[in-house]
Amino acid sequence: xxxxxxxxxxxxxxxxxxxxxxxxxxxxxxxxxxxxxxxxxxxxxxxxxxxxxxxxxxxxxxxxxxxxxxxxxxxxxxxxxxxxxxxxxxxxxxxxxxxxxxxxxxxxxxxxxxxxxxxxxxxxxxxxxxxxxxxxxxxxx
Numbered sequence: 673x674x675x676x677x678x679x680x681x682x683x684x685x686x687x688x689x690x691x692x693x694x695x696x697x698x699x700x701x702x703x704x705x706x707x708x709x710x711x712x713x714x715x716x717x718x719x720x721x722x723x724x725x726x727x728x729x730x731x732x733x734x735x736x737x738x739x740x741x742x743x744x745x746x747x748x749x750x751x752x753x754x755x756x757x758x759x760x761x762x763x764x765x766x767x768x769x770x771x772x773x774x775x776x777x778x779x780x781x782x783x784x785x786x787x788x789x790x791x792x793x794x795x796x797x798x799x800x801x802x803x804x805x806x807x808x809x810x811x812x813x
Contacts, residue, residue, distance in 0.1 A: 673735060673800035678762040684801070688732065689717040690758035695771060695792070696731075698744050708739040710794040712769065713804075714755075731804045734760075734769060736796030745791050760799070761787065767799040 676684055693716035701709040712734045717727040736742075757773040759782050771792040773782070787793050 673733070673802040676767070676799045676801055678767075681760065681762055681767075685760060687719055688730065689719060689727065690714070690755055690771075692717065693755045693758070695755065698792075700742075708742075709735055709737050710739050710742055710769075710796065711735045712771070712794075716755075731806060733802045733804055735800045736767060736769060736794050736798070737800065738797030740766060740795055740797070741788075742794035743791060744794075747791070759787070763787075766795045766797060768795045769793060769799070 693714050696713040696715060697711075698713075699711045701711060703709065714732045714734065716730055716732050718730055720727050755771055757775065759768070759770045759773040761768045761770075761782055763784055768784075768787040770782075770787045770790045772790050774786060774789065787795065
């Protein structure tokens with residue numbers, strides 16, 4: 673998997689379009705008493721490169737290592753929907769991944785409470801990512 677640094681984060685977020693994507697699976701991996709990883713498999717689209725063609729769908733795996741906090745819950749009666757908006761940020765030494773982000777005012781930067789208000793978020797010390805092919809099995813460790 674590819675390790676993402678805070679400096680590479682803006683380029684990564686320009687590469688993929690998360691809104692309209694789907695969450696395929698969320699997996700918690702326990703490696704000992706306090707070491708937890710969260711792996712999220714998504715279907716997203718590549719960024720628009722040519723106005724005449726539709727962006728390609730991509731299967732993307734995001735894995736947060738050294739997870740310090742997370743919440744994944746689904747309220748009863750809520751329909752399963754596409755990702756309306758998602759955010760990935762780096763705050764206070766942790767990467768935050770939010771899959772049901774609230775709308776912000778133009779020019780507003782998400783703060784810690786914006787991530788923690790989510791019903792689908794995780795925060796960890798390292799963020800790894802990988803594109804996988806359909807039927808290609810599990811990503812390399």
